[in-house]
Amino acid sequence: MEQEKPQVRISVRNLVEFIFREGDIDNRRKSVSADAMMEGTRIHRKIQKSKDERYLAEVPLKISLDEKLYQLTIEGRADGIFTEEDDFAVIDEIKGVYMKLEQLEKPIYVHQAQAMCYAYIFAWQNQLPEIGIQMTYCNLDTEEIRYFRENYRFEELEQWFLKLITEYKKWADFQYQWKEKRQASIHQLEFPYEYRPGQHQLVADVYRTINRKKNLFIQAPTGVGKTISTIFPAVKAVGEGLGDRIFYLTAKTITATVAKETFGILREAGYQAKLIQLTAKEKLCLCEEMECNPVHCPYAKGHFDRVNDAVFDLLHKSDFFTREEIIAQAKEYQVCPFEMSLDVASWADDIICDYNYVFDPNVYLKRFFQEGIKGDYIFLIDEAHNLVDRSREMYSASLYKEDFLTVKKILKPLSRKLEKNLDKCNKILLDYKRECEKFEIYDNIANLLFGLMRLASDMDEFLQKNPEFAERKTVLEFYMNLRNFLNIYELVDEHYVIYTEIQEDGRFMMKLYCVDPSLNLQKCLDKGNSAIFFSATFLPINYYKQLLSTKEDNYAVYATSTFKxxxxxxxxxxxxxxxxxxxxxxxxxxxxxxxxxxxxxxxxxxxxxxxxxxxxxxxxxxxxxxxxxxxxxxxxxxxxxxxxxxxxxxxxxxxxxxxxxxxxxxxxxxxxxxxxxxxxxxxxxxxxxxxxxxxxxxxxxxxxxxxxxxxxxxxxxxxxxxxxxxxxxxxxxxxxxxxxxxxxxxxxxxxxxxxxxxxxxxxxxxxxxxxxxxxxxxxxxxxxxxxxxx
Incomplete structure (x- = not known):
């Protein structure tokens, strides 16, 4: 019987965004009109539900191309597929955006390319000579919709798709060859020390949990060797095909350093893997002031035209990507070191990073954790007791009344419409303030939300048209905070408390407070195969199990202390x-x-x-x-x-x-x-x-x-x-x-x-x-x- 070839997989979205990106990093525009994060899912469902029975929503599509040594699998979910009266099939690609739709003269190319991939796969599967693509853009504030429609012959789609695959092939070849080398190195890997009392059992518990695709909570007293006892079995699990990438998550630089050293010990023992420790943007920035646009930063100008070459070169130079190597490579190719490091992470086997990169809705690595994507990830979560307060912070959002007045003052000479909108929101917040003595809890803030949504929509349009003006940074920061508040509101349920408070400094705050982060965390954990939570102070264990996961069948173990x-x-x-x-x-x-x-x-x-x-x-x-x-x-x-x-x-x-x-x-x-x-x-x-x-x-x-x-x-x-x-x-x-x-x-x-x-x-x-x-x-x-x- 012929042995099945190994798979190299990539999602349709990641493929087109990777190959077709170009131009500058520009925080003056991209940050305010990028696809919505959390709200996008809601609007997708709303549009899908409004269609008739000929409309199929969330259709999984996959194609495997037979290469010499492996199969290249491209997969994803079409937002919708529907047939018109003559049985003509149309792919529907829905995009929720914040920009005013009249500004869109044609579809954004990476969005259209995504739809073209789905159209090719569906047409190929069903032997269709022709197929339609409908781009559905929806403004997330007004829910206004604009359609773009185009029909394609199968031959032109096939020619386009095969050209796309040819451009990606060198990356797929690299991925296959490296994975073969990595897996071979893991098979001969042995535990690098003599086991301490109870340590072998702990290593077995971690491996068994990953094998069963469960979560494990470990109370690990100092001295048990928790870092090697979690990393080693995770690496061995990858060698057995139980995962493909390890995320080592931590709240502090010092524990990240210990993790990096531990991976280094395995490397000395023969383990071959690409490893990166993600560093905060401000620590990697090569400019005096962190202004991510082509006017203020030479590394932002043309970044996307050069970054793929920079990454491909670096992947062949090194395996353990240090901060110094990242910076040197960024300088050589004139690209942003932080953005390049995120791209390098896409090809790394082991990623050491802060909790934010997996859990925070504003910071998470969209390459791995975007909606609809699930990966063969193993999460090792160090000092996990910190994740309770950190996740409450990530999934909460607040607004300050005084900020509306500050921004109103800046924008008054520039936009009468924004001045009126800011004034209206300020007056609503003033009414809330008059009701507040110590703190007030609310079930409903619909009157404020309506005003905030209108303000956000008008601010988006204004910022698009005005890339430069005095104190723009303050206005942009306010806008992003406003967007975050509206996005977090989409998550508000029984795990939240909405409250107002007059703070000690006299400022008036309204907060969406995530008192129980377990559901939001679980949605992120579900993107991977297994999670190992560990801490030296995880007592009482049920308290942490309830706050960090919604699963009822999580395991928990108490590692034995090695100290007398x-x-x-x-x-x-x-x-x-x-x-x-x-x-x-x-x-x-x-x-x-x-x-x-x-x-x-x-x-x-x-x-x-x-x-x-x-x-x-x-x-x-x-x-x-x-x-x-x-x-x-x-x-x-x-x-x-x-x-x-x-x-x-x-x-x-x-x-x-x-x-x-x-x-x-x-x-x-x-x-x-x-x-x-x-x-x-x-x-x-x-x-x-x-x-x-x-x-x-x-x-x-x-x-x-x-x-x-x-x-x-x-x-x-x-x-x-x-x-x-x-x-x-x-x-x-x-x-x-x-x-x-x-x-x-x-x-x-x-x-x-x-x-x-x-x-x-x-x-x-x-x-x-x-x-x-x-x-x-x-x-x-x-x-x-x-x-x-x-």
């Missing part, structure tokens, strides 16, 4: 509290005494974490009065830049003459993601339960989860707070050679509601008071650690 109990002293102070009613000078002195007595037992580097800057400063002042001669201290500052953060951490490299104490804030830049091994950090003191500060938004969360789960306080306060506590505590024991103490100061930690949230490895713990804390700490440091296994 004797490496750590875990103490709970029973006679201290950080409740607001107890924040008095005597309590500050007690906290300062706990710190002073702890560090007196053993010189070294310590971190003390507080729930707020204010409490940190109050305790620091008392500490310096009493213990200033016995220790060096440093305080975390609000809004520290990257260089200041690095300078702060350099203090842990030095040999200090006496104890060194860093005063920090829980949940801040030093509360997670830093790795101070061995004697660089020997103790962490956590002051308070980490409860988020009371705010209107937290109160909205509490009310929502009280109503839906009956656990409002837990979901809004206790669980997020305890996560910050566990993250801070996790800074101290990082390797099998580390020894150190963890001291938690708040009597609430002894309550059952908190005890139930302790990780398994916190079995050995002691309760202390200010009178005996020094005895416990001295005894720990004076005890000779047990010999390590040889």
């Amino acid at each position: 109990e004797s490496q750590r002293l875990l103490l709970f102070g029973k006679d201290v509290s950080t409740k607001y009613t107890r924040r008095t000078p005597s309590e500050f002195e007690k906290i300062a005494d706990y710190i002073g007595k702890t560090i007196a037992c053993h010189p070294g580097n310590y971190m003390v974490f507080f729930p707020s800057y204010k409490l940190m400063e109050q305790v620091h002042e008392v500490f310096m009065d009493k213990y200033g001669d016995e220790a060096e201290t440093i305080l975390q500052q609000s809004g520290m830049k990257e260089e200041e953060r690095e300078e702060f951490l350099l203090n842990f490299e030095e040999n200090h003459a006496q104890a060194f104490v860093a005063f920090c804030v829980m949940g801040g830049i030093f509360g997670e993601g830093i790795d101070l091994k061995k004697d660089r950090l020997i103790g962490v003191i956590v002051v308070g339960t980490g409860l988020p500060q009371i705010s209107n938004e937290r109160e909205i969360l509490r009310q929502y989860y009280d109503k839906n789960q009956g656990e409002g306080f837990d979901y809004a306060f206790r669980y997020p707070g305890m996560n910050k506590v566990l993250q801070a505590a996790g800074r101290v024991i990082r390797t099998n050679e580390d020894r150190g103490i963890i001291l938690l100061l708040d009597e609430r930690f002894l309550q059952s509601e908190y005890r139930n949230l302790y990780p398994r490895e916190w079995k050995e713990r002691k309760i202390c008071s200010l009178d005996d804390v020094q005895n416990y700490v001295s005894e720990f440091w004076n005890t000779i650690p047990e010999q390590k296994d040889r």
Whole structure:
């Protein structure tokens, strides 16, 4: 029996957009008239439903072309196919746009090319000598529709289509040849280390999950080797055809670096793969100011004419694409390094990137995740506890009344129509403001939405006609924010709360608040095969399972810690509290005494974490009065830049003459993601339960989860707070050679509601008071650690 040839696949949309793009990057025009993101789906369905029974919607079409070594498969979904009275078939391609339709003299070529591909495939499948194409453009604000119609003979479509395929063939050849090389390298790949206790089981759990196309939540204590334990089985799964591309998603640069190093270790072991770590646009931009248009940026001018050659060349030069290589290649070909890096990612096997590139509706990689596209993707989601708040932010949107007045002032001399529209929206928001005392929740804001849609439509037309004017950047930013608000409104359902609030600075805000992001996240996860969520602080696991996915059959495992109990002293102070009613000078002195007595037992580097800057400063002042001669201290500052953060951490490299104490804030830049091994950090003191500060938004969360789960306080306060506590505590024991103490100061930690949230490895713990804390700490440091296994 003849063996089936390997497949090289590409979607119709990606094919035509890739081959036919040309010209400049121009944020003055493209950003305001691009195809709509979320609204497009709604308008497609509305138009499709309005047709009669001869109209077939969302028709899957596929053609496989037999190449020498592989089959090239082009596939997609035609928005509609209908037959006219004489059985003449017509392909309908629907495009939702923001631009005024009278500005369209003819169809946009890449849209027409998409329809021509579908027309060719359908005509070829059904042996049609002729076929029609209807381009249906719909303005998303007014729902006005404009049609363009053209008929084609099969022969001319075939000639056009085969020319398109010829242009793409060198890319398909490359894809096939590289995949063959990659798969062969994976088959001989072995785990690069001796397995730690429980690690083999974890690797097997990850592989099994991917094999079953499920999602897995891993509570992975520090030291289990979670990065290699997720990457290795994902790579092996790709080798077995269970996926084709790995996305390693992270919230922080430091964890992205660890992932890159781990892929590098596999590479040294023989793994051949193309890897890219996506870098933020502002970090790659080669211009002094980030103005992405041909007037201000030489790399934007003609970018699309040159970028394919730049990418093809780079793919043959390198496998691990560094930031330096991307920039050098961009300079050589005079293209935008950021946009080129996104194109390189299209050909990469492993992509390390921020959560945004997969989940954020404004930033996601449309090449992979556009509507109707599903890929053989494996998602590895690191430090996934961060995704809860990050996704709430991604799927929420807000407007400020004051911004309407600012933009009105700018546009008043330029457009009477926009001035009137902005004034009308401002007046509606003023009515909402008059109703608002603390915060107000609304079920319906239809009166405002109508005004916003009309404003957005007129702004689009104005921006198209006026590419240059004073303060355009401010106006464009307002417009994009307005569009985002309208797009997010399309997602609003029972997972959202719409509310208004007068903020501390006096500004009036209306917000579409995504209190439960699980449904929006799940829609993104469904674009791939499997997702592995992992974190050192994933407790309680059901809280995260409910907020990060809607699936009922997700797996969860608890990885075994490799650290010995004797490496750590875990103490709970029973006679201290950080409740607001107890924040008095005597309590500050007690906290300062706990710190002073702890560090007196053993010189070294310590971190003390507080729930707020204010409490940190109050305790620091008392500490310096009493213990200033016995220790060096440093305080975390609000809004520290990257260089200041690095300078702060350099203090842990030095040999200090006496104890060194860093005063920090829980949940801040030093509360997670830093790795101070061995004697660089020997103790962490956590002051308070980490409860988020009371705010209107937290109160909205509490009310929502009280109503839906009956656990409002837990979901809004206790669980997020305890996560910050566990993250801070996790800074101290990082390797099998580390020894150190963890001291938690708040009597609430002894309550059952908190005890139930302790990780398994916190079995050995002691309760202390200010009178005996020094005895416990001295005894720990004076005890000779047990010999390590040889």
